[in-house]
Amino acid sequence: MFEFSNSEKKQKFEQLFGITVLIVSIAALYAFGVLGVGRGTGTRLSDFRWFYTAGQLLLNGQNPYDLEIFSSAFQELTGKASNLALAYPPQFTPLCMLFALFDYGSARMVITLLNILAVSCLAFLTMRLVTDAESPRPASFKPVTRWLIPALILGNPFTTHLVWLGQVTLIAGALMVGGWYFARRNKPVLAGLLLGCASFKPQLFILPALWLLLDGQWEILAVTAITALILASYSLLILGPISAIQDWLNIVSIYQSAPANTLGSQEVTGLPSALASVGLNMPDAFVLMLGAVALTFLFWLGQSRFCSDDILGILISIQIGLVYAHNAEIVLLAPVISSLWLHIAHRKKLLAIAIITMPLMFFPQRFIRPLNMPILNHWRAFLILFAFISLVFLSWQQKNSLDRKIISSK
Numbered sequence: 001m002f003e004f005s006n007s008e009k010k011q012k013f014e015q016l017f018g019i020t021v022l023i024v025s026i027a028a029l030y031a032f033g034v035l036g037v038g039r040g041t042g043t044r045l046s047d048f049r050w051f052y053t054a055g056q057l058l059l060n061g062q063n064p065y066d067l068e069i070f071s072s073a074f075q076e077l078t079g080k081a082s083n084l085a086l087a088y089p090p091q092f093t094p095l096c097m098l099f100a101l102f103d104y105g106s107a108r109m110v111i112t113l114l115n116i117l118a119v120s121c122l123a124f125l126t127m128r129l130v131t132d133a134e135s136p137r138p139a140s141f142k143p144v145t146r147w148l149i150p151a152l153i154l155g156n157p158f159t160t161h162l163v164w165l166g167q168v169t170l171i172a173g174a175l176m177v178g179g180w181y182f183a184r185r186n187k188p189v190l191a192g193l194l195l196g197c198a199s200f201k202p203q204l205f206i207l208p209a210l211w212l213l214l215d216g217q218w219e220i221l222a223v224t225a226i227t228a229l230i231l232a233s234y235s236l237l238i239l240g241p242i243s244a245i246q247d248w249l250n251i252v253s254i255y256q257s258a259p260a261n262t263l264g265s266q267e268v269t270g271l272p273s274a275l276a277s278v279g280l281n282m283p284d285a286f287v288l289m290l291g292a293v294a295l296t297f298l299f300w301l302g303q304s305r306f307c308s309d310d311i312l313g314i315l316i317s318i319q320i321g322l323v324y325a326h327n328a329e330i331v332l333l334a335p336v337i338s339s340l341w342l343h344i345a346h347r348k349k350l351l352a353i354a355i356i357t358m359p360l361m362f363f364p365q366r367f368i369r370p371l372n373m374p375i376l377n378h379w380r381a382f383l384i385l386f387a388f389i390s391l392v393f394l395s396w397q398q399k400n401s402l403d404r405k406i407i408s409s410k
Contacts, residue, residue: 011143018147025155029119033163034112048099048111048166049078054086055100058093061238065247067254077104087255088168090232090244092200095168097234108166115163118170122334123150125177129338134184134308135402139345149341157362158331165328172201173332179224180208180312180335188219195220196227203324204332206289207296207315214300256285261326266369266377269327270320271385274378288323295322307402310395313339317388321381327365330380336387343394350394357383 031037036044053074054064062069070085086096099107127149133140153159162169179194195212199205212220235244260267264276272282282288295318303311313336319325320333344350361383368376 014142014144015147018144018151022147022151022154025151028155029116029160029163032157033160034116036164039164044164045108045111045166048108049074050082050084050086051096051111051166051168052099052104052107053077053082054093055096055098058097058235058238059100063239063243063247064093064096064235065239065244065251067251084255084258085251086248087251088200089202089248090235090239091196091228092168092231093235094231095171095200111166111168112163115166115168115170118174119154119159119163119331122170122174122177122331123153125174125181126150126153126334126338128181129177129309129312129335130341132185133342137342137346139342142345145341145345149338152337152358153331153334156331157364158328161328162331167328169201169329169332172198172204173334176201176204176208176332177312177335183212183217183220184308188217189223192220192223193227196224197231199224199228200231203289203319204316207292207319208312210293210296211300211311211315214297263324264374266365266374267326269325269330269378269381269384271322271381272324274375274381277374277378285324292318292323305399306392306395307339307342307399309342310339310391313391314388314395317384317391321384321388327380330361330384333384333387336391339391339395340387343391343398357386 032039053070056077057064057069057073062073064070064086067083067085071082074080074082086092099110102110127146130145130149131140139145159170175194175198179191179198181191182194183191195205195209199209209221209224232244239247255261259265262268262276263273263282265273266277272288276282283291296315299306299311299314306314313333316333316335320330325332340354344354361380363379365377368379
């Protein structure tokens with residue numbers, strides 16, 4: 001009678017475990033992100049209302065960055081006034097116009113389907129960053145990798161929350177990771193197209209684009225710029241290029257001054273927000289971004305000391321952990337998951353630490369808020385900082401180990 005070896009049994013178990021977790025994650029995405037189990041029905045696709053309103057205005061040749069015009073159209077759609085207009089740059093407006101081509105009920109279905117497609121692509125690409133790593137490691141060949149990594153992206157609470165709100169963060173994240181993936185695999189046109197489309201989320205786009213600039217990836221950047229310009233062209237033409245940019249920046253300023261969007265808010269993650277919550281004065285977003293740019297430049301200068309697979313994870317960690325991000329945008333740390341998995345999947349002690357800390361990242365904030373201790377509302381910021389420091393250290397350690405092996409083999 002045929003019997004499996006211990007190695008084959010282990011692989012079968014890993015595969016079965018991974019498939020089970022993935023099925024549970026897909027069920028969680030559908031239950032909490034689409035059906036809204038445990039959520040108030042009034043919040044379903046609430047953020048999408050701004051995108052649909054902006055699309056209607058644009059189709060009518062009106063300015064979605066004009067607060068008075070926007071508020072009037074928003075009230076007509078929702079019955080409520082808005083103290084904010086569209087806070088996304090002109091290259092985002094074609095997507096808004098696409099939504100507005102449908103009636104509101106159908107458009108709500110469209111954004112949900114787009115988000116499910118986007119997070120599926122993000123999950124697949126995150127997995128491919130491991131299985132198709134630039135420097136493959138044991139994790140690249142583990143059967144569980146193909147199932148567990150997508151499961152972590154699809155079913156986590158941040159993903160389901162974004163789908164429920166009708167946000168577009170998942171779309172930007174999938175485009176960004178896809179653009180980087182193909183940029184590192186010598187497909188400059190495809191990379192540039194994806195990155196150009198992702199540019200509607202500037203805070204996610206800046207540091208990876210800066211790295212490509214420092215690397216002299218001119219073809220990718222040229223395609224990126226052309227793509228972004230084409231996407232922005234309609235708004236720039238009907239509003240005027242200077243007026244469109246000025247009006248958008250004005251709305252961004254209003255957006256950032258809202259209590260829920262300021263550093264220290266329990267809705268904003270990252271170390272600066274955590275420190276601001278206890279009364280420390282933090283630099284404004286522009287200064288923090290300059291610091292991130294400087295740190296990116298330092299990493300670029302020392303890139304030979306780090307694994308190339310870890311660069312995107314490091315850059316995203318800098319943005320989310322050391323500059324600014326909303327809590328739900330933590331899902332964009334997907335490249336950090338792939339990088340850390342490459343380092344720890346075959347190291348039991350490190351894997352145990354990850355298993356302990358991962359649930360802490362997903363722990364519901366609503367159980368912490370009643371304690372009325374502001375710093376506790378930002379516990380995730382310290383977990384992100386820990387992940388960032390761990391990734392930098394492990395990447396440096398792995399690269400040193402590989403370099404020593406190369407030297408010793410000569």
